[in-house]
Amino acid sequence: DIQMTQSPSSLSASVGDRVTITCRASQSITSYLNWYQQKPGKAPKLLIYAASSLQSGVPSRFSGSGFGTDFTLTISSLQPEDFATYYCQQSYSGVTFGQGTRLEIK
Amino acid sequence: QVQLQESGPGLVKPSQTLSLTCTVSGGSISSGGYYWSWIRQQPGKGLEWIGYMYFSGNTFYNPSLKSRVTISIDTSKTQFSLKVSSVTAADTAIYYCARFGSGRYWFDPWGQGTLVTVSS
Numbered sequence: 001d002i003q004m005t006q007s008p009s010s011l012s013a014s015v016g017d018r019v020t021i022t023c024r025a026s027q028s029i030t031s032y033l034n035w036y037q038q039k040p041g042k043a044p045k046l047l048i049y050a051a052s053s054l055q056s057g058v059p060s061r062f063s064g065s066g067f068g069t070d071f072t073l074t075i076s077s078l079q080p081e082d083f084a085t086y087y088c089q090q091s092y093s094g095v096t097f098g099q100g101t102r103l104e105i106k
Numbered sequence: 107q108v109q110l111q112e113s114g115p116g117l118v119k120p121s122q123t124l125s126l127t128c129t130v131s132g133g134s135i136s137s138g139g140y141y142w143s144w145i146r147q148q149p150g151k152g153l154e155w156i157g158y159m160y161f162s163g164n165t166f167y168n169p170s171l172k173s174r175v176t177i178s179i180d181t182s183k184t185q186f187s188l189k190v191s192s193v194t195a196a197d198t199a200i201y202y203c204a205r206f207g208s209g210r211y212w213f214d215p216w217g218q219g220t221l222v223t224v225s226s
Contacts, residue, residue: 001169032211034211034212034213036153036213042218043202043216043217043218043219044153044202044213044216045216046212046213046214049210049211049212049214050211050212055214087152087153089153089212089213091206091211091212094155094166094168094169095155095158095168095206096155097152097153097154097155098152099152100152100153
C-alpha cells in the first residue's frame with residue numbers, strides 16, 4: 001500500500017500569509033496527486049488535481065506542485081475562508097489519503 | 107451538473123449490516139467514464155476510501171475493508187449502494203459517496219455525507 005504523509009499536521013497562520021503544506025508518498029506516484037479542502041460539517045472539495053491543475057472555480061491563490069514522491073499545496077495569500085483542513089490523495093495505486101493538515105487562525 | 111445524495115439508516119446495531127444508497131442526479135451512472143465511490147470519515151479523523159464500482163461491474167475495494175464491503179449499482183434508478191457487514195463501533199463514521207473519474211483519477215463531486223452510528 002502507498003502511504004501518504006502530510007506535514008505539518010496543524011498550522012496557525014494569519015490572513016495574508018503565504019502557506020505551504022507538504023505531502024510525501026511512500027513510493028513514486030508520478031503526478032497522481034490531488035488536494036481537497038474540508039470545512040467543518042461539509043464534504044471535501046477538490047482544489048487541485050494531477051498535482052498542479054487548478055479545479056474550475058477555485059481561486060488562483062491556490063497552487064500545487066511536485067512529482068514523484070514530494071508535493072506541495074501553496075496558498076499565496078490566506079483569506080478568512082481558507083481556514084479549513086486540507087487533504088492530499090493519491091490514485092496511482094488504489095486510493096490513499098493523507099492524514100490531513102488543519103489550518104487555523106493565529 | 108451532477109449531484110450526489112446519500113441516504114440510509116443513521117443507527118445500526120453491532121454485528122448487523124450497514125446499508126446506504128447514493129442517488130445521482132444531473133447525469134447517468136451508465137454513461138461511462140466514472141467510478142462510483144464510497145469514502146468514510148470516522149468522527150474527528152481523516153478520510154478513508156472504501157471502494158468504487160464502474161457501471162459495467164468492475165469493482166475495487168480498500169484491502170482493509172474488502173472482506174466486509176459490497177458496492178452495487180442500479181442503473182435504472184441512477185443509484186449505487188454500499189453494504190458493510192458485521193459492523194462494530196469502529197464503523198461509526200460519516201459516509202460520503204463521490205464520483206471518481208476513469209482517466210481523471212480524482213473525486214468530484216461529493217455528496218454531503220451521512221452519519222452512521224453503530225450502537226446497541
